[in-house]
Amino acid sequence: MNQPISILGAGLIGSLLGVYLKKRGLDVHIYDKRSDWRSQQVLSEGRSINMAISYRGWKALQKAGLKEKVEAHTIPMYGRRIHDEHGVTYFQPYGKNDEAIYSVSRNILNQVLLDEAEKEGVQLHFEHKVDHVDVSKNSIDFSLKDGQTKTCKSEVVFGADGAFSSLRTAMQKQMRLNFRQEYISHGYKELTIPATEDGAFAMDPNALHIWPRGNFMLIALPNQDKSFTCTLFMPFEDEKISFDKIRDEQDVVTFFQTYFNDAYQLMPSLTADFCQNQTSALVNIECYPWTVNHCTLIGDAAHAIVPFYGQGMNSGFEDCFILDGLIEKYGTFSWDLVFEKFQKMRKPDTDAICKLAMDNFKEMRDKVSDPRFLIRKKIEAKLHELFPYDWVPLYSMVTFTDIKYSDAYAIGKVQEAVLDKVMSDPFIAQKWENLDYHAILDNVETSRAV
């Protein structure tokens, strides 16, 4: 009989992967260094990071039979609601009427997936800290909570253990692994807008709220308990406005009153949250190869990205979907082939989403409040309305389709060049509704032919 399949990491990707592999009839074990947080009220009630599930994520959940179970815990967001410095807001739809991304608490989602994995028969092993992985033997050394150690030989080892993956660290010492880790200048801090006193949402729940302020921004996503989880993105240091300049509670209050006054009015625990919650870093990680022998990286362990396209989890779920498709095709007796195909097929796409996520950061914090950018978005929306199959805006390709990220990136570049040209007209604000939209589309087709 074959040795078991080991998955390192019981997070979102590890749990979903576990469900997929178990459904293929494999003996699947998930290991995590943390204790089983599902029993700990504090975690699910405390700091709740929110995720936004979009098309790729849903597709992967559906194939695993989990779509309905997850759906019950989500809130649809149909667009961005932009808040300016005077508290005036306006709405930018993400796509067409019914297109939305879905806010969900990371903890609740993880719990649903883990429960499901366990129900399917995946063995969960908490409090297993990886000491070493011998990649030539697919053998993992763990240390347990009681000081004991344990060695597990596996048929296959998956590193679904996140941006600071233990499997990747082990691979780095045992093979020629190309690796790049880049921190951005910005960090983030989580804050909260609670439900109102009469138990309602304090703002429109069906939108992702953004307070764009140039080099920094605040965002808020709705939770099912009627609260919003807010995230402040700002440079760590070396800027006029940065985390290191906010030194005490009075600085926090002044800063929020100045830049986010409408949000400030809804944040009773702001100063305490600000001082207690840590400021976290944002890192972009690329590496290659992802696989050696029967070990492979997946999700953030292979390609951690910044969160500005909302595709970190979605791309990891899509990894699982694609990998499962390869297992379907080649079986579970050709892991070498499956992994080789997986990394060759998938790497250009995760590289593309890495770049897109960085680009979208600039768009979110800066451009969304620019009137010319709004006109540009309207022109794009009109193009999409007129030619629903021939002009799909980049954001929609990434978020509402499963077009390969690398194709979306390439098509997006062509469309961007065409729109740059349209926008170069100084009177565009006056005449955008009466443009020759067919001629614009022709430009795209000419560019593609070249």
Add this chain to the structure above:
Amino acid sequence: MNQPISILGAGLIGSLLGVYLKKRGLDVHIYDKRSDWRSQQVLSEGRSINMAISYRGWKALQKAGLKEKVEAHTIPMYGRRIHDEHGVTYFQPYGKNDEAIYSVSRNILNQVLLDEAEKEGVQLHFEHKVDHVDVSKNSIDFSLKDGQTKTCKSEVVFGADGAFSSLRTAMQKQMRLNFRQEYISHGYKELTIPATEDGAFAMDPNALHIWPRGNFMLIALPNQDKSFTCTLFMPFEDEKISFDKIRDEQDVVTFFQTYFNDAYQLMPSLTADFCQNQTSALVNIECYPWTVNHCTLIGDAAHAIVPFYGQGMNSGFEDCFILDGLIEKYGTFSWDLVFEKFQKMRKPDTDAICKLAMDNFKEMRDKVSDPRFLIRKKIEAKLHELFPYDWVPLYSMVTFTDIKYSDAYAIGKVQEAVLDKVMSDPFIAQKWENLDYHAILDNVETSRAV
């Protein structure tokens, strides 16, 4: 009194840095995980990697008062001697008549530097393996050979511990360190051409010998014992000719007879050397920042480069020279300032030499045997002869001057564009001696002005 200065790594850079710092009156300790190899005959007589000292290296050695001591152990190489597939050789001078790079054994050079550091009063601690560096406290935990552990608090910690630096690994866990590690497809294996039976050099000793063969190449550097150290650079795998295709002794013989027959005739221990000596990888490492608190990376630990410009050690020695200049200027009570200036000033230059080293790989393995490349080199040599201050070939700027690497890179790009234009003339082979060389130089000046 201040705490001691700790240098991790007793290699070339660590030893030279130790001499510099000791001369500044500091209490300097060098730690290395290896045992003291100076007493071990086997190492200095065995596999001997060769280095080529060029202008920047000599300048740094001279300031430390070590130039004469080192000079005695070197052999000047005035140019490349190219070997074609029929054993025909020709000579390409590196620079003007007296310009040379100097071959020296890494072990002998290291020994000279370490002896000198010890003589100056630097304390050497061998068999000290770094377990952890707490960068916020400049505190290092070592484990010793007998299983004991030891903690050293330091005023300053230098990581001169090479491409796989322990200090850098510690920094990576404790700060937002941007980091990139890229392996090239080629590996290398060291071989040897011994002295002839009557105790002479088997080839011209005053040249760096190259057998360029497109995607792979052999080089040889002279040793004072009349032998040559040879290095074969070749892809690891996935190519028609690569290390993985050479499977047994017969393959080795066939391969050498086919591509390097003149060298093969001089290599009696070839098959044994080939099978015993490991195939090593080549990695390019960039990171930033280099410094946090009172800890700083230097040499390969900060910027490991591929060996194809012969600047790995030279750039590390230049790091020491520049750092010492900053200490001279700002004193030993402003380490923060010294380190901040050091990394800001030096990073663009080490980035430039990284790129140049990769580019030179292509030149060495490929272009040096191209007749058009030879004409190009002759045109450059003539330009340099006519305008010794206004046209200095890139190789000469890097090797025979201390022009900042980043400036050399930028000037090199301008000169390259001018020469590309000159070379685009299909009849250049016939008329290169009668070109209007003043007009060519004018092109450079126009480009720079733009």
